[in-house]
Amino acid sequence: MESGKELTGTLALAVFTAALGSLQFGYSMGVINAPQRIIERHYGRSLAVLSPEAAVLSPNRTADMFQEEESGTHSSVVMYWSLSVAIFSVGGMVSSFLVGFVGDLRGRVKGMLMVNVLAVAAGLLMGLCKMWKPHVMVITGRAIMGFYCGLSSGLVPMYIGEIAPKAYRGALGTLHQLAIVIGILISQVIGLDFILGNDDMWPLLLGLSGAPAVLQSLLLPLCPESPRYLYILLGKEREAQESLYRLKGAYDASADLEEMRREKEDADKEPRVSILSLICSSVYRRQLFVALMMHLSQQLSGINAIFYYSTAIFAQAGISQPVYATIGVGVINTIFTLVSVALVDRAGRRTLTLVGLGGMCCCAIAMTVGLKFQEEYSWMSYFSMAAIFLFVSFFEIGPGPIPWFIVAELFSQGPRPAAIALAGCCNWTSNFLVGMTFSYIQAWLGPYVFILFAALLFGFTLFTYLRMPETKGKAFEEIAAIFQKGRKKAPRYAIDGVELQQLKAATHA
Template sequence: MDTAGQDNVAEKPEIMERTGEEKEKQEIMERTGEEKEKQEIMERTGEEKEKQEIMERTGEEKEKQEIMERTGEEKEKQEIMERTGEEKEKQEIMERTGEEKEKQETSDTCREEKGNEPEEKQETSDTAGEEKEDQNQERRERAGDKVDQNQEETRDTRTGEDQGENQEEAKQEPKCSPSAPDPPKTESEQKESPPKPTPTESTSLMHGGSEGRKMTAKLMLAVCTAVIGSLQFGYNTGVINAPQEVIEGFYNATWMSRYNEPISETTLTSLWSLSVAIFSVGGMVGSFSVGLFVNRFGRRNSMLLANILAFLAAILMGFSKLASSFEMLIIGRFVVGLYCGLTTGFVPMYVGEISPTSLRGALGTLHQLGVVIGILIAQIFGLKPIMGNESLWPLLLGCIFVPSILQCIVLPFCPESPRFLLINRNEEDKAKSVLKKLRGTTDVSSDLQEMKEESRQMMREKKVTIAELFRSPLYRQPIFIAIVLQLSQQLSGINAVFYYSTMIFQKAQVEQPVYATIGAGIVNTAFTVVSLFVVERAGRRTLHLIGLAGMAGCAILMTIALALLESVSGMSYLSIVAIFGFVAFFEIGPGPIPWFIVAELFSQGPRPAAIAVAGLSNWTSNFIVGMGFQYVEKLCGAYVFIIFIILLLIFFVFTYFKVPETRGRTFDEIASEFRGGESQMVKQAEELNTFGHADDSQV
C-alpha cells in the first residue's frame, strides 16, 4: 500500500508537468490562431481599403467626366448665346437702318411741305413711338409663355423708357430745311449707329450693303479671270453653228480624196451630228472628274491645269484641214469638251466660295454672262467676211488658245479659295490673309466663323462620295433638285435654238439668217446683264419660275409661227420675236440660276461630288439634244417645240413646289434646311434668349 501510494505521489508531479505543457501548447495554439485571425482581418481590411480606394478613384473619374460634359454643354450654350447675340445685333442694326431711312424720308417730305413742319415732326415722333411699341409688344408676346408677370412689367418699364427716348429724339430733330445740316452725334451714338447704306441698286450690288461686303479689285480680278473658262465654254458651244456649210464642204472634199466618190447625205448628217454632239460627250467625262481635281489640287490650280486640254484641242482642230483629217476635228471637239466640262464645275465653285453672301448670286451670274459673251463672239467671228470662210475656219476653231494663255498669265496672281484653305487644308492663317484681300477689310471674323461652323459640320459627317449622295437621306433631296434644275436648262430647248438657229431662221424665210442669229446672241447677252442686277433682289427661285413660264409662252408662239409660215403672211417676223423672247426668258432664269444654285445647295464636304453629278446630267441632256434634235425636227416638222413646251411646264411645277430660295443665306444655313436641324437650332437659341431675359429681369 505504501509503495503504491508513493508511486502515485511520484506520478502526480509528472502528470502536472504534462498538463502544464499541454496548456502551454494549447495557449500557443490559441495565440497562433488569434494571430492568424488578426492577419486575416488585416488582409481583409487591406482589400477593403483597396476596394474603397478604387471606388473613390472611379467616383473621381465619374465626377471629372461629368464636369467635362457640363463644360461641353456650357460651351455649346455659350456658342448658341454668341450666335443669338450676333443675330440680335444684326436685327438692331437693321432696325436702326430702317429708322434712319424713315427719318430721311420724313426729312424729304418736310422739304416739300415747308409750312407743316411742327405737325410732321409730331406725326413722325408718334409713328416712331408706335412702331417701337408694336415691336416691343411682339417680343413680349413671343416670350409670354416662358416669362412671368414680373418680367413683363420690367419690359413694359423699358418700353416706356424707349418711347420717352424716341419722343425726346423727335423733339431734338432740326426743322425741315433744304440746307439744314444733320445734328452732331454723341460718342455713344457714333459707336452704335452703322454706316448709312447708299440707296441706289448699283451701289447695293457693288457693296453688298455693309462693310466687308463690297466689290474689291482683288475679288473682281479673281472672278473675271475665272470667268475666262466660262467664255471658252460659250465660244465652243456656238462656234460650230455659223460655218456649218463650209465644214461640211471640207468633210465632202476629204471623203472624195480618200474614196473617189462624194459623201452620202446620211453619212454627212451623221458626221456633222457627231461633230456637234461629241463636244457634249467630252463635257460629260470632264464634269464627272471635277471632284478629283479640286480636292487634290485646289480650285485655282485646277483651272490652270485644265488649260493643257485647251491647248491640245486648239492644235487638233486648227491643223485638221492641213492634215486633211476630219477625225482630228472630231477628236479636238471631244478634247475641248473635256476642258469645258471641267471649267463648268471649277468656275461656279470657285466664284461661289470667294464671294461674300450678299454678292454671291450676282457674281455667280457672271459665269453665265461669260458663256453668252463667248457664244456672241463665236457668232460674230463665224461670219464669212471675218473667219467663217473656207480658208480661215481652222483658225476660227483653233483660236481658243488665246484666252487660255491670258488665263495662265493672270490666274497665278489670284488667290486660292479661302474655304478650300481653311476647311480642306486647315490653313487658317492663309485663309484669313486671303479673306482680308478679297473683302478689303481687316475684320473677317464673321466669314471665318461661318467657315469654321461649316468645317465642324463637315467633320461630323463622313466623306461624301457620289454614291453616298443618292444613298443618304441628307443629300437625296438636294441632289435631286440639282439634277432637275440642270435638266431644266438643257431640255428647255435653248441648245436646239443655238445649235440650229441659222436653219430655223432659214425656214422662217429670214433674208439674213446669220445676222438674225447674232441678234439672238445680243439679246442673250443683254438679258444676262439684267439677271445680274436683279438676282439678289428678286431671288433665284422667282427668276427661275419667270424664265420657265416665259419660255413656254414663246415656244407656243414659235410653234404657231412655223406651222402657219407658208399660209399666213408675217409669220416669219413672229418667229423672230418668239426666238428672241425665248432667249431673253432663258437668260432671266434657267440660264444662270442652275449653275450657281447647285453650289449653294451643298456644304463644303459634298459640294464637289454634287457639282460633278449635276454637271454630268447637264452635259448628258446637252448631248441628247445636240444629237437628236435634227432627227426629231425632220420627224415632227414645225411642231418640234411642243416637246419642249411640255418639259418646260413640268419643270415649272417642280420648281414651284420643291426648289427653296437661297438668296441671302449662308451655305450652312441652306444645307441645314435639308438636314432638318435648322428649326432645332432656332428653338435652342430662342430658349436661351428667353433665359437671358429672365436673368436680366431678376437682376
C-alpha cells in the same frame, strides 16, 4: 473695316480670270456652226485623197467621190461632221465626273491652271488641222476641248461661289453664264465668211477656242485660292484669313471664319462625300433632287430647238441674211443675261427661275401657233420671230444662268464637289440626248414639237414653285437647314447615307 462686302480689285480679277474658262466654253459651243459647209468640203477633199484603192478599182470613183463630198452629201462626210459636233458633249459628259477630284487635288486655282493644258492642246490640233487629216484632227481637238469644258463648267462656278461675298454671290455666279453667251456671240461674229469663216481661215477660227486658256494661265497665279478650300479641306486657318483679306480688303473676318469653322466641324463628323455616297445619302437627297431638276430644266426647255429653228424662220420671214438675225439672238442672249446679273441678288433665284420658266412655257405655245399658221398668214413669221426673241430673253433671265451656281449654294463644302460633278454630268448628258434625238422628235411631231417643250416647262415651273427654296442672302448652313427641316425623323448625323444607329449596329456586329 467691318463688313468686307465691297467689290475689291482682287475679287474682280479673280472672277474675271475664272470666267475666261466660261468664255472658252461658250466659244467652243458656238464656233463649229458657222463654217459647217466649208469644213464639210475639206473633209470631203481629205477623204477623197485618202481613198487610193478607189482609183484602182474604178478610175472615175475618186473623182465622183470628190464631187459628192465637195457638196457635203457623201455619207462619210456627214458621219465625220456629226461626230465633230457630238464628240464635244461626250467629252464633257466624261470629264464632269472628275470636277471634284481635280478641284480638291491641288485647289480650285491650280485645278483650273492644270486643265488649261487640255484647252491649248485642243486649240493647236484644230488650228493646224490642214497639216494632216482635217477630220481626224478636228474630231480629236473637239473631244479634248469637250473634256476641258466639262471640267471648266464645274470648276468655275465652284470657285466663284466660294470666293463671292454673300451679298453679291448671285450676281457674280451669273457671270459664268454671261461669259458663255458672250463666247457664243464672239464665235458667231468672227465666224462670218468675210472674217474667219471662210475657206482659208476656218482652222484659225477653230484654233482660237484655246486662246482664252492662254490668257487665263497668265492671270491665275495672281488670284487667291478659295478661303473655304484652304480652311475646311486643308485646315489652314491663317492662309484662309489672308485669302479673305486679299479678296475683301481690310475688314473683320471673324464672322466668315466662324461660319467656315462650323462648316468644318460638320464636315469632320463624316467621311469624304463621294459621288456614290451622295447619291445614296438620305441627308442630301432633297438638295440633290432640286439641283438635278434645275439642270434638266435648262437643257429640256427647248432652247437648243429654238436655235435649230431660228435660221429657217428668219429666212421665211424674208430676211436676206438669216445669219445676222441669228447673231441678233446672240445679242439678246447677252443683254438679258446682264439683266439677270442685275436682278438675281434683288429679286432672288426662285423668283427669276419661276418667271423665266413660265415665260418660256407661254412662248413655246406661241411658237407652236406661229409654226402651224406661218404658211397661211405671212405675218405669222414675224409672230414666230417675236416668240423666239422672247423665249431666249426669258431663258437668260433665270433658267439659263441660275442652275450653274445654285448647286454651289445648295450644298456645304463636304458634298459640294460631288454635287457639282453630278449636276454637270446631268447637264451634259441631257444636252447630248436632246441634240441626238431632236431631229427625230421634230419629224414625228412637226410644228407641234414645241407643245412637248411647253408641257415640260409647265412641269418644271410647278416643281420650282413647290420645291425650290430661296437662297438669296443666306449662309450655306442656313440653306442646308431649310432642307433638313423638311426631313421627317432625320438622323442627327449621317455617314454615306447610313444612319448613325445603323452604323453603331454594324460596328458592334
